[in-house]
Amino acid sequence: MPLSPPSEREALHNRQYDFRGYRRADGLWDIEGRIVDTKTYGFDNEHRGRVEPGTPVHDMQVRLTLDDSFTVRAVEAVTDSSPFAICPGATPNYERLVGMRIAPGWREKLRQEFGSTGGCTHITEMLMAIGTVAFQTIIPIKSRENAPDKARSDKKPRLLNSCHAFAADGPVVARLWPEHWTGGEEKSAS
Template identity: 45%
Template sequence: MSLSKPTRRRHAHRRTIIADGYEREDGLWDIEARMTDVKSETVDNPERGGYVASGEAFHDMKLRLTLDRTLLIHEVEAVIDESPFTMCPGAVHIFKRLEGTRIGPGWQRKAKDLVGGAQGCTHLHELLPVLATTTVQSLWPSMEEDVMTAGSKIMLNTCRTWAQDSDVIRRYVPDLYNPEPAD
């Protein structure tokens, strides 16, 4: 189903997020995300030579997590190739703090504590949930554990389908089913 026909309008901005998962030869996984923002009009910007031309990347940022099958993060690499301010790339080192953490319940909250707010980069931080779900989608087909059991360790109570009182949990992971809705 499509969105309804909008009123007449002018295109102003495009944000593109691309995420990919790669199985490495050494048994680890690289999960990468790239965010670009492109304006439809030229924007004044003294830190980028006076302006950022329409069609030119206003933001171009990449984040890679290298992890194992247990979702333990071994290495993090962040890059800011384009940004509106020259100081923005100085925030990439903070994302190394995610090394040694494990994607799973509570990980996004922990990531926010480690790299969120004034110490990090809003846009790179926005890529973390994308990387987490891309990780799950990338590793699931190769997991030895039952897909629903493995998924429930990460997804339980994160949406309506994965809610502890949903028919999906009752049917596929009955030991986690609870007829009482989660808080």
């Protein structure tokens, strides 16, 4: 269902996020993100001079290389467009991610490490979303590959109680993981 029709308005700002997940030939995973901000109007910028409509105000990219345990093995961050000449100076700080693991608490770790002057707001925002993209990339593939492994079926699914759809007492869990379902009698899955 789409949003309701808006009031009359003028478009001013556009932010585009693009996230992609890749399986590498060496068995590792690359998760990449890009943010591009543009304006519909031109403006003067002390660092860049005139920024014309549609020209990126922000254009930043990040790549995390992960292993199967979601541990960051390598990171690369770049700032191609920014409102200040100093902005790209924050990108080397993201090397501190190497050795960290995407797991519960990932967003808080990012806030602690890069939430103020230690990082770039936009790159840090992308890294918060990249955690979810990593799970969406890696978990389905690993689950398919491990499907015949019955020993894993007794483990609590990572997604259990992670959102409304995966509530332990809900119909999706009743269908996917009946051994972990905590609902009543009815197990209708939708």
